[in-house]
Amino acid sequence: MSYVISMLMIIILGTIIGFIGLADAQLELGYYAQSCPKAEEIVQGFVHKHIPNAQSLAAPLLRMQFHDCFVRGCDGSVLLDVTAAGNNDTEKTANPNLTLRGFGFIDGVKSLLEAECPGVVSCADIIALVARDSIWTIGGPWWPVPTGRRDGSISNATEALQNIPPPFSNFSSLQTIFASKGLDLKDLVLLSGAHTIGVAHCPSFSERLYNFSGQGYGQDPSLDSEYAANLKQRKCTTPSDNTTIVEMDPGSFRTFDLSYYKLLLKRRGLFQSDAALTKSSTTLSYIKQLVNGPLDTFFDEFSQAMVKMGQVEVLTGSAGQIRKRCAFVNQ
Template identity: 85%
Template sequence: MGYSNMMIMVFLAIAIAIVGFAEAQLKLGYYSESCPKAEAIVESFVHQHIPHAQSLAAPLLRMQFHDCFVRGCDASVLLDRTEAGNNDTEKTANPNLTLRGFGFIDGVKSLLEEECPGVVSCADIIALVARDSVWTIGGPWWPVTTGRRDGRISNETEALQNIPPPFSNFSSLQTIFVSKGLDLKDLVLLSGAHTIGVAHCPSFSERLYNFTGRGYGQDPSLDSEYATNLMTRKCTTPTDNTTIVEMDPGSHRTFDLSYYKLLLKRRGLFESDAALTKSSTTLSYIKELVNGPLETFFAEFSKSMVKMGDVEVLTGSAGEIRKQCAFVN
């Protein structure tokens, strides 16, 4: 082997070792020595509060999506703007104005700081709380690796650019997901989170009142009976920003297959929901889920959650461990 080829092999070996080391820093039981009770504290807090506030499970799960899609899973979605800051944070971006659960995360962080000051990241708290909240309401469980560190930057514009809006078409959804290392199957499965939770009228009212962009017209891909019901009983005006609507009517607190069944009936609430039926690939995934057992959905959803939880994480000496989740140290 020539010298140049040998050096290439050496550099490749070093690169592989570095990647392997970075991946190894995110692992199950990361806090087993530095804060042995960490995950039990999170689980206990969730089990204590979520049964009495089940509607909070959906926003806490949504919080992880919105965090991981902007700068990776680094808790940047939790940062508040400071007086010294020169830009608005992700919290102020339109997709995050209806996020709830920040106080819940702060409550968990407070307990962990009492137990192990400066050890457990806010990014890991988001991931653990999302999993435990879904599990508590009867949804799937998935293994959460830990070792994430918290980012120091949060930018409103980046949130607008990276969080898929509810009016996304199939092409834009695919582009955003691919940019995060997620495929079409992940798109279908992670959209399944819409089986729980609610939405505000402005996130879909254009489908009812202004689909042509000229102040009138209804989205033809939306079931007309469902659309009429939304207009007469829920969003009676297109600007109503106080009324909430179940994303999975009649089953919005149960983690089940109902959301996918509604998609096949053209009753997905958002344009982004309806977009999943426009591709033969994603439509096939939906039909497989609907025709299969609930356990299959749970298992596949769990795999996609694990995959999303690894998006662009900070580990090792990158980032920091915030003392307060809303502010950098």
């Protein structure tokens, strides 16, 4: 198994290395080689120690990077806490982030890095490295993470609401939001593939079951009726259920695989935003190509999309700061 993973890493690295060369020159592989040589080793060691005993945390840590990068770019702003000094409306307080988990995990990594190299490794880079290492640890794809991001000092709940694609997004809104981040339709399909792992809370999709607004239906007609009935009878039994969690990729939600895309073709995507991917001939074609291809192709292309997303609107050079604590701006 280790040999297969190693070979896959080599193939992915060879495919992506040219892509990285087109990236912002201030982000680079091994950015901390001189300033903190053990940085990536420390991150990987922490992840490999804890994720095998808490595999359900891998999905939230990956989701954290999505939510960070879509608001002010990949600058660690999603980590900032409400403070008594008036920063009382941070991204953490926005509805899309209320179910985020893993902040303590990031803080644990940051503490080790501060002990090794004080004031050197950014929280934004920690998010990116932890997301990659967590997915790889559970058997998912590996991708190179160029580093050198700096941390932002602004975190605003309203901006999170405006920029994080909600689960009830239609195709047009998804296309617009992704395009605003320099991401295309193929990136949209590939990054949505992260829904192959993890769970969701009922309010993120219950309107599809009980009150599909604006269409004159009680239930979303694009949702497979048998799947919908199962959700209503066994999971989200009432529209007001705020506590039940549901697997986004039923029967395979712990495995990074192609099952999510296969379910989309059966009209069993959990979110309206999942179903929206089948409404465009372009995105539907990408989905079918993935389903009919080998898993390695998905891993390779997902990796490329993650590298691309990880460089959205990054702060580098003298911009931003290196936070001493990820939840607070340096004073």
